Amino acid sequence: MTAYERLCAARAKGRPTARSFIDNLFEGFMELHGDRLFGDDRAIVGGVARLEGRPVTVIGIEKGQDTSEKIARNFGSPNPEGYRKALRLMEQAEKFNRPVVCFVDTAGAYCGLGAEERGQGSAIATNLVRMMGLRTPVLSVLIGEGGSGGALALAVADEVWMLENAVYSVISPEGAASIIYKDASQVERAAESLHITAQELAGFGVVERVIPEAEGFEAVYRDLKGALGTALDRLKQMDAQALTDARYLRFRKFGGLLE
């Protein structure tokens, strides 16, 4: 598959969204709402659940399935209050020593008036800093679109995994086409040049694991469930200092240029 074909698959109508992953991987998910500052952003779903018995905090960017749900969830483009809700839940997880699992699927953080007024940049920046220091394991799974800073704000993790047809990029291929090539129709070329596919990103060390999709989503859920349990058990063995040191070094290495 070409990068552009994967981009289309990542955005395809009917592709399972965060809520499907939560329902299929965890037991007894209980949603917890609100950022305690402004409101409850429905583009982000978060709460507590169990993974084969282990208490976990689960957070997902939810695009919605049908049209009315998509509108209610702002098509999966969070506002600052969504990122702040996610951070509140992560810090709650830290307090109670339970790991955090994030599902990332967004075209990007919302670019609207209210989002700017309420500090979209500040909200994302705060998540990056606090997640870097979070003294409990964090594992993020890119399940569809990984749109720039709005995706990274839930992906400063000990490990980042990607579904085979998910994409992760600093800018949408449409945006890159219009800025770099001054031609919005050059999307396929931009998608290729940006190296947005799971396989390429695994090669760069940006993701640790690629989950195959060839056998359908039942198999994806089964694979993910097993792999998550093993990974979280392993990460839980590390003391908080070693864990956060390793998390910093994980990101520190990108563009660690030699003179």
Place this chain on the structure above:
Amino acid sequence: MLNKSMFIKPRNALEGEGGQKAQPSIPDALCRACPACRATAFSKDLEENGLVCPHCGHHLRMDVQSRLRLLVDEGSFTELFADLETKNPIQFPEYEKKLAAARKATGRADGVVCGIGRIGGFETAIFVMDPQFMMGSMGTVVGEKITRTFETAAARSLPVVGVTVSGGARIQEGIFSLMQMAKTSGAVLRHSQAGNLYIALLTDPTTGGVTASFAMEADVILAEPGALIGFAGPRVIEQTIRAKLPEGFQRAEFLLEKGFVDRIVPRSEQKKTISALLGLHERRSMA
């Protein structure tokens, strides 16, 4: 690795006009029109006035050397990490050509100058982003140099003073550009956890991945009057909401009102304000 860099005078005043196309004709080098009020002033007078329009107070974009001259005690600055060059990590087509042009225009390897100097007598780590180098976009070199600046400052218990200006991500470095947001945030955190002060001065324009990382992570966030500061650029927002943005939206004064910057500080006050903050947070030497 250490590279003593004195304050080199710009070849002409037009070098101070980041993000805008320089028109190197002779009258322009002597005179400049203010982009805000259109009044003309002698370049020499403008420079002496800190590139602030004497008629309306508009703060023109400032090149790195002028900024260092404005803020840093004369002769005290030692540049660090100046030689780092990008490895073109995703081999983006045509990127080398763009880089070559930016290097030629600025005489720098990439878009930020970092080092150690004194501000009002206080030793501090400093970074100043370069609006003339691909619009201050953040790629691996900008991210790496800023990360090293925070790491060096943490190791020496020094504060960091950072001047931001950025159009956002360095698209040509793809995912590696995005990863710099997390990397620099980690470096800011470690510097902060050791009790060190970080002051950011946000200048026009500070947007995208820089706003959504180290620009908004400082202990004290200062902004220049009128500076555009936001996550999304105004054009992207207008496309999203299909409407014109209100006057003053995303300007420094708007961010102050909304609670996202601590103070708006005109150029004439910046050195004094930063020095006072550094003095208030001075750490006793271990000796």
